[in-house]
Amino acid sequence: MxxxxxxxxxxxxxxxxxxxxxxxxxxxxxxxxxxxxxxxxxxxxxxxxxxxxxxxxxxxxxxxxxxxxxxxxxxxxxxxxxxxxxxxxxxxxxxxxKNGIETELAKKIVKQIKDSKLKVTASIQGESVRVSGAKKDVLQEAIALLRKVITEAPLQFQNFRD
Incomplete structure (x- = not known):
């Protein structure tokens, strides 16, 4: 996945x-x-x-x-x-x-992903958020959504696995 x-x-x-x-x-x-x-x-x-x-x-x-x-x-x-x-x-x-995603921001990211109705799941893992889904295209849509919506902190998207 x-x-x-x-x-x-x-x-x-x-x-x-x-x-x-x-x-x-x-x-x-x-x-x-x-x-x-x-x-x-x-x-x-x-x-x-x-x-x-x-x-x-x-x-x-x-x-x-x-x-x-x-x-x-x-x-x-x-x-x-x-x-x-x-x-x-x-x-x-x-x-x-600031290094790492604070808990408040992580919760906001997870909420944005759930509200978007994309077929992905997001979970908070310490100071990062892991997003997984069935298709690569849906994950790319999630990245595009978060780049548009989250403006209060710089986000990087790492560890992209197929």
């Missing part, structure tokens, strides 16, 4: 490369000369540092641009609303990279 998995993953190496490129650009930009603007990475948690809120937003823009160029979807970022004060007048912001 043909099946595929729906996942939401971010390539760790591409993330590291994007952070390195962003830090390099920040170090070379004239408007950041003499400032303490930088991005630090710990696994899937990024911390953006800057001198003030305006520069913090500028650093975030540089990071977002580099992530998009490296093929990482910005929807995978969970950017903290509030900035934290650090020593002096410096500020920082936490950016968490």
């Amino acid at each position: 043909p099946s595929f998995d729906i996942v939401s993953e971010v390539d760790k190496q591409e993330l590291k490369n994007a952070v390195d490129q962003a830090n390099k650009e920040i170090a070379n930009r004239f408007d950041f000369k003499g400032s303490d603007a930088r991005i630090e990475q710990a696994e899937f948690v990024l911390t953006v540092f800057a001198d003030d809120d305006f520069k913090l937003d500028q650093v975030q823009e540089v990071l977002n641009g580099k992530l998009v160029k490296r093929g990482i979807d910005i929807r995978a970022l969970d950017i903290a609303e509030k900035t934290e004060k650090v020593s002096g007048n410096k500020v920082k912001r936490q950016v968490t990279v």
Whole structure:
């Protein structure tokens, strides 16, 4: 029986490369000369540092641009609303990279598939959703449907088996 998995993953190496490129650009930009603007990475948690809120937003823009160029979807970022004060007048912001499908989104995906009346079954398997059906064409219709309907998180369709 043909099946595929729906996942939401971010390539760790591409993330590291994007952070390195962003830090390099920040170090070379004239408007950041003499400032303490930088991005630090710990696994899937990024911390953006800057001198003030305006520069913090500028650093975030540089990071977002580099992530998009490296093929990482910005929807995978969970950017903290509030900035934290650090020593002096410096500020920082936490950016968490979401990896895996959260339970709420997985339930929404399963519900969308059931409501579509396609002849497929969807089941939640940890941080992924497995969809299986009798024919390959029906599975491709399910992929097309989910690409159209689910917009809040980047989805990848992997492990397509015949």
